[in-house]
Amino acid sequence: MTTKVADDWRLRGQRYRLEGERCEHCGEMIFPPRDICPACKKPTKTTHTLSGRGEVYTYSTVLSAPQGFEVYAPYTVAIIKLEEGPMITAQLTDVASADIEIGMPVEMVTRRIRTQGDDGPITYGYKFRPVFLGQGAE
Amino acid sequence: MRDVAIIGTGEIPVDEHWTTGIRHLMLEAGLSAMRDANIESVDALYVGNMLSGEIVGQSHLGALAVDFMGLDNAEAFKVEAACASGSAALRVGTMAVASGLLDLVLVLGVEKMTDTSGQETSAALAGAADAEYEVSQGISFVALNALLMQRYMYDYGWKREDFANFAITAHANGANNPFAMFQRPISAEMYARSPIIATPVGLMDASPICDGAAAVVLAPAEFARALSPAPVKIKASAVGMAPLAVHDRKDPLALEAARISSRKAYAQAGIKPEDLDFFELHDAFTIMAALSLEAAGFAERGKGVQLALDNEISLKGRVPMATMGGLKARGHPVGATGIYQVVEAVMQLRGLAGANQIPGARLGMTQNIGGSGATVITHIFEAMS
Numbered sequence: 420m421t422t423k424v425a426d427d428w429r430l431r432g433q434r435y436r437l438e439g440e441r442c443e444h445c446g447e448m449i450f451p452p453r454d455i456c457p458a459c460k461k462p463t464k465t466t467h468t469l470s471g472r473g474e475v476y477t478y479s480t481v482l483s484a485p486q487g488f489e490v491y492a493p494y495t496v497a498i499i500k501l502e503e504g505p506m507i508t509a510q511l512t513d514v515a516s517a518d519i520e521i522g523m524p525v526e527m528v529t530r531r532i533r534t535q536g537d538d539g540p541i542t543y544g545y546k547f548r549p550v551f552l553g554q555g556a557e
Numbered sequence: 558m559r560d561v562a563i564i565g566t567g568e569i570p571v572d573e574h575w576t577t578g579i580r581h582l583m584l585e586a587g588l589s590a591m592r593d594a595n596i597e598s599v600d601a602l603y604v605g606n607m608l609s610g611e612i613v614g615q616s617h618l619g620a621l622a623v624d625f626m627g628l629d630n631a632e633a634f635k636v637e638a639a640c641a642s643g644s645a646a647l648r649v650g651t652m653a654v655a656s657g658l659l660d661l662v663l664v665l666g667v668e669k670m671t672d673t674s675g676q677e678t679s680a681a682l683a684g685a686a687d688a689e690y691e692v693s694q695g696i697s698f699v700a701l702n703a704l705l706m707q708r709y710m711y712d713y714g715w716k717r718e719d720f721a722n723f724a725i726t727a728h729a730n731g732a733n734n735p736f737a738m739f740q741r742p743i744s745a746e747m748y749a750r751s752p753i754i755a756t757p758v759g760l761m762d763a764s765p766i767c768d769g770a771a772a773v774v775l776a777p778a779e780f781a782r783a784l785s786p787a788p789v790k791i792k793a794s795a796v797g798m799a800p801l802a803v804h805d806r807k808d809p810l811a812l813e814a815a816r817i818s819s820r821k822a823y824a825q826a827g828i829k830p831e832d833l834d835f836f837e838l839h840d841a842f843t844i845m846a847a848l849s850l851e852a853a854g855f856a857e858r859g860k861g862v863q864l865a866l867d868n869e870i871s872l873k874g875r876v877p878m879a880t881m882g883g884l885k886a887r888g889h890p891v892g893a894t895g896i897y898q899v900v901e902a903v904m905q906l907r908g909l910a911g912a913n914q915i916p917g918a919r920l921g922m923t924q925n926i927g928g929s930g931a932t933v934i935t936h937i938f939e940a941m942s
């Protein structure tokens with residue numbers, strides 16, 4: 420699988436800033452933008468940027484990676500439940516896989532997602548890292 | 558609307574068919590089904606397939622199949638719904654015959670997955686998920702199932718070993734199926750020792766990458782007895798849908814599309830789950846087997862694994878599954894899988910399942926899952942002889 424430069428550009432609002440939508444009819448928070456609210460099915464166009472804070476709903480450490488991600492294995496993917504409601508799939512970073520737990524608070528950071536050879540495009544995007552509550556607590 | 562019956566089936570062994578190209582896989586399975594149905598022409602040919610464009614570089618499979626099978630007067634096209642492509646093609650064929658538009662329809666399922674490296678095939682398979690918001694993050698198909706299994710174990714307190722019987726049962730049944738990819742039993746110890754590919758999913762939780770083709774011939778039920786000594790009636794054909802990405806489902810472990818699809822199928826057939834003699838479910842991963850049993854009404858939420866632990870999924874159990882090896886042992890050539898399930902169900906209902914025969918089987922169900930549960934297609938079959 421090759422990442423296309425056009426995708427990286429088109430999705431920059433989501434990949435770098437977690438731009439979603441807030442339904443003006445029912446208040447549902449939506450990520451990624453759909454323009455049709457999944458809850459009330461009405462058209463929605465109001466951009467709303469998510470906080471990037473949430474908790475781990477589930478996770479898996481990938482040992483056998485698909486094409487394009489082999490060099491990163493092992494890495495940990497997770498589904499994060501964002502505090503505004505939507506869930507998002509992303510890699511976890513800055514944490515040893517043995518220390519990851521369901522329910523663990525995490526926050527979004529921008530990281531390199533993948534490179535494609537020496538000359539190919541470099542894709543940046545969101546990953547999530549543990550939030551250390553207070554200063555160095557936990 | 559007319560009732561629709563299956564009057565012939567064909568399959569080739571699931572294997573790594575390095576010496577056979579996709580056109581000959583289709584040809585062998587298709588002609589074998591037509592021989593079984595004792596017919597020489599059909600009105601239409603629908604091909605269930607997911608990855609021919611990505612892996613073989615061959616799109617337009619319908620045209621290729623009728624051309625090489627010499628079915629000059631048949632209309633043909635490919636039907637795609639990821640791993641549920643085979644059942645989606647059967648659904649299209651069933652609608653064509655039920656509506657009265659066509660009389661004889663050949664439905665093929667085919668997949669060629671071993672001409673590329675494992676990583677390439679695995680990347681192509683990931684296309685069943687959300688390319689922009691799952692696959693782009695390094696998600697594989699295995700990883701999606703691993704995310705579900707991890708949460709299931711957390712919510713309900715199961716351990717990885719508790720899933721072993723799904724794989725052990727599939728392999729025990731596959732041992733008696735000459736068309737199965739793996740024809741040898743496995744032990745609990747082999748399951749426990751198998752390497753982990755994405756925590757907590759191990760190799761023995763997952764179905765293999767392989768090649769295969771299977772086919773069935775459909776006809777109006779009113780003519781079926783004249784055409785075939787042992788026709789099987791399609792009692793229900795139902796599709797359920799859920800959001801494409803796992804993270805967009807309100808309750809990812811509910812397998813809502815399977816719940817909807819099963820409920821519709823039971824209503825069409827006028828039956829309850831306990832009326833079924835067997836359930837060919839989509840055990841691409843052990844977690845999918847557990848979630849399917851729950852969604853189809855055989856177990857409460859979180860209790861699907863208990864059915865495996867209690868041996869209720871064996872040939873003698875309350876819900877026999879994977880009766881000819883399932884996706885785990887017969888193999889999972891993705892677009893062909895749905896049709897293999899149907900060929901095996903017909904075998905059970907005709908009393909031709911040999912050592913794996915469920916005595917007196919009259920009513921069986923197949924369920925084929927596309928992606929991690931976005932499309933779920935259920936069919937119920939009844940013996941007519």
Ligand SMILES: [Zn+2]
Pocket residue numbers: 442443444445446447456457458459460461
């Ligand atoms: Zn709304």
